Amino acid sequence: ALTSQTTTTAPPASGTPRDIRNFIGGDFVDGVAGFDKIDPVDGAVIGRVHEAGRHEVDRAVAAARAAFDGPWGRMSVGDRATLLRRIADAIERRFDDLVAAEVGDTGKPETLARDLDVARAAMNFRSFADTVASTGLDSFLTELADGRRALNYAIRKPLGVVAIIVPWNLPLLLLTWKLAPALASGNTVVIKPSEETPSSATLLAEILSEAGVPDGVVNVVHGFGEDSAGAFLTGHPGIDGVTFTGETSTGSAIMRAVAPRVRPVSFELGGKNAAVVFADADLDAAIAGLARSTYLNTGQVCLCTERIYVERPIFDEMAAGLAEQARRLRLGRPENPATTTGPLISQAHRAKVLSYFDLAREEGATVLAGGGVPTLGDGLDGGSWIEPTLWSGLDNSNRAVREEVFGPVAAIIPFDTEAEAIALANDTDYGLAAVTWTSDLTRGHRVAQRMRTGMSWVNTWYLRDLRSPFGGMGLSGIGREGGHHSLEFYTEPTNVCVQL
Numbered sequence: 001a002l003t004s005q006t007t008t009t010a011p012p013a014s015g016t017p018r019d020i021r022n023f024i025g026g027d028f029v030d031g032v033a034g035f036d037k038i039d040p041v042d043g044a045v046i047g048r049v050h051e052a053g054r055h056e057v058d059r060a061v062a063a064a065r066a067a068f069d070g071p072w073g074r075m076s077v078g079d080r081a082t083l084l085r086r087i088a089d090a091i092e093r094r095f096d097d098l099v100a101a102e103v104g105d106t107g108k109p110e111t112l113a114r115d116l117d118v119a120r121a122a123m124n125f126r127s128f129a130d131t132v133a134s135t136g137l138d139s140f141l142t143e144l145a146d147g148r149r150a151l152n153y154a155i156r157k158p159l160g161v162v163a164i165i166v167p168w169n170l171p172l173l174l175l176t177w178k179l180a181p182a183l184a185s186g187n188t189v190v191i192k193p194s195e196e197t198p199s200s201a202t203l204l205a206e207i208l209s210e211a212g213v214p215d216g217v218v219n220v221v222h223g224f225g226e227d228s229a230g231a232f233l234t235g236h237p238g239i240d241g242v243t244f245t246g247e248t249s250t251g252s253a254i255m256r257a258v259a260p261r262v263r264p265v266s267f268e269l270g271g272k273n274a275a276v277v278f279a280d281a282d283l284d285a286a287i288a289g290l291a292r293s294t295y296l297n298t299g300q301v302c303l304c305t306e307r308i309y310v311e312r313p314i315f316d317e318m319a320a321g322l323a324e325q326a327r328r329l330r331l332g333r334p335e336n337p338a339t340t341t342g343p344l345i346s347q348a349h350r351a352k353v354l355s356y357f358d359l360a361r362e363e364g365a366t367v368l369a370g371g372g373v374p375t376l377g378d379g380l381d382g383g384s385w386i387e388p389t390l391w392s393g394l395d396n397s398n399r400a401v402r403e404e405v406f407g408p409v410a411a412i413i414p415f416d417t418e419a420e421a422i423a424l425a426n427d428t429d430y431g432l433a434a435v436t437w438t439s440d441l442t443r444g445h446r447v448a449q450r451m452r453t454g455m456s457w458v459n460t461w462y463l464r465d466l467r468s469p470f471g472g473m474g475l476s477g478i479g480r481e482g483g484h485h486s487l488e489f490y491t492e493p494t495n496v497c498v499q500l
């Protein structure tokens with residue numbers, strides 16, 4: 001049982017770094033080493049994270065297996081759905097603490113953490129409670145030509161112990177997007193949050209325990225990837241499946257790790273997402289929509305637009321309008337309600353994004369907005385801040401237009417025909433998300449369907465139905481999650497055939 005002194009995620013007294021521990025078998029557990037959690041807003045050390053070693057990962061997998069073999073593995077679908085709804089209620093009771101954890105780790109505006117990250121955490125649990133309670137089984141009355149008859153029906157069983165490995169951009173949203181269906185399907189889990197954002201997952205473990213999730217069902221181990229907790233987990237013989245969100249290169253590494261044991265993987269990976277704007281689009285709506293799809297969460301959303309193709313007659317107007325929107329964004333402290341845009345997650349990530357700012361200039365870019373590091377004063381200049389940026393003068397041959405930057409920047413490029421626009425948008429090895437802006441909905445449907453992406457929005461972006469298939473193709477991922485698609489991954493069907 002948890003008491004207030006066993007938890008490590010209570011808001012710290014001001015100035016003292018928080019102690020962030022692993023959560024194994026229902027207890028908060030020290031690690032073998034430690035690393036600092038740096039505040040992206042001002043560079044201060046705000047936490048000391050306990051890194052899980054092989055032994056801690058072994059303990060976490062063993063705890064998950066023991067819980068799976070216990071009462072949890074025999075729980076009814078109805079009872080699991082009820083528990084997921086209780087978890088959603090518990091998340092809403094601790095809403096402010098989860099917002100504080102997410103904002104502390106990422107520096108994102110508090111308004112964004114409230115409206116997106118934490119709000120979606122509760123929604124994810126409710127959505128999968130509904131899904132698991134309402135998704136039927138396959139069954140057929142089989143009648144063969146030779147007169148034999150049979151009943152075929154498929155039952156779904158949980159995979160077992162699932163590894164959940166998630167990134168730092170939408171930490172709680174992405175964790176609960178996988179945790180909810182994994183639990184709904186009867187699995188137990190070991191979570192490895194990003195080393196950049198350990199807090200909300202650790203607090204969530206406490207909340208789940210208070211909501212009645214039995215010890216060992218959910219475990220959290222902190223650390224890095226290679227030669228650390230992430231790799232110890234994916235290479236562990238006790239893991240029955242891996243669900244991962246992160247960089248494409250990491251996905252490849254995880255595939256190699258599970259290959260010897262042929263374990264199933266569900267991957268949401270990188271992207272280089274395109275938007276196509278036709279001359280008949282509602283320009284104000286398109287400019288506002290593109291400002292959101294390019295700069296939301298400081299461009300650190302896998303679905304963000306990094307390539308904008310605009311029909312030539314409106315190119316100048318679109319470029320000027322979007323550059324103006326970029327300049328209007330308000331960088332500042334998360335608690336300021338006027339703040340629209342936070343810092344990047346770290347100095348290391350900022351160095352990566354700035355390297356693309358330099359590369360784009362070398363490749364001939366014209367910088368229509370931003371292009372550097374802002375001077376914010378107010379004690380913020382130790383943070384990982386960057387100017388929202390817009391490039392013109394590039395084309396699909398440039399690395400800055402082909403490689404994922406994962407920051408607040410896009411290249412805006414003209415086109416002349418619909419066929420050319422589709423070819424330009426599909427000219428990538430990624431395949432995650434596309435956006436089409438046009439007033440001609442017949443064209444909107446046609447163009448959206450021809451995008452070689454997992455998701456394709458028309459006259460909007462990141463409008464989500466949690467039952468629809470979410471994921472990417474090519475370098476953007478393997479599989480789909482959402483609604484019954486998640487159950488397809490987190491369970492193994494057994495088809496039973498009974499001769500009648």
Ligand SMILES: NC(=O)c1ccc[n+]([C@@H]2O[C@H](COP(=O)([O-])OP(=O)(O)OC[C@H]3O[C@@H](n4cnc5c(N)ncnc54)[C@H](O)[C@@H]3O)[C@@H](O)[C@H]2O)c1
Pocket residue numbers: 165166167168169170174192193194195223224225226229230231234245246247248250251253254267268269270271301302404406432472476477
């Ligand atoms: N498709 C999506 O839905 C989606 C969503 C968010 C982020 N992303 C992608 O994630 C990237 C940014 O996030 P990131 O920097 O945290 O990604 P990352 O791949 O560096 O790390 C993601 C997670 O994987 C872990 N990890 C790293 N190497 C590992 C290994 N060898 N074995 C096991 N675990 C390992 C990390 O510790 C972290 O927890 C971007 O490329 C972005 O496009 C994709």
Ligand SMILES: N/C(=C\C=C\C=O)C(=O)O
Pocket residue numbers: 169170174177268300301302303464470
């Ligand atoms: N998986 C989801 C979002 C992914 C965002 C990537 O950064 C979702 O909205 O369910």
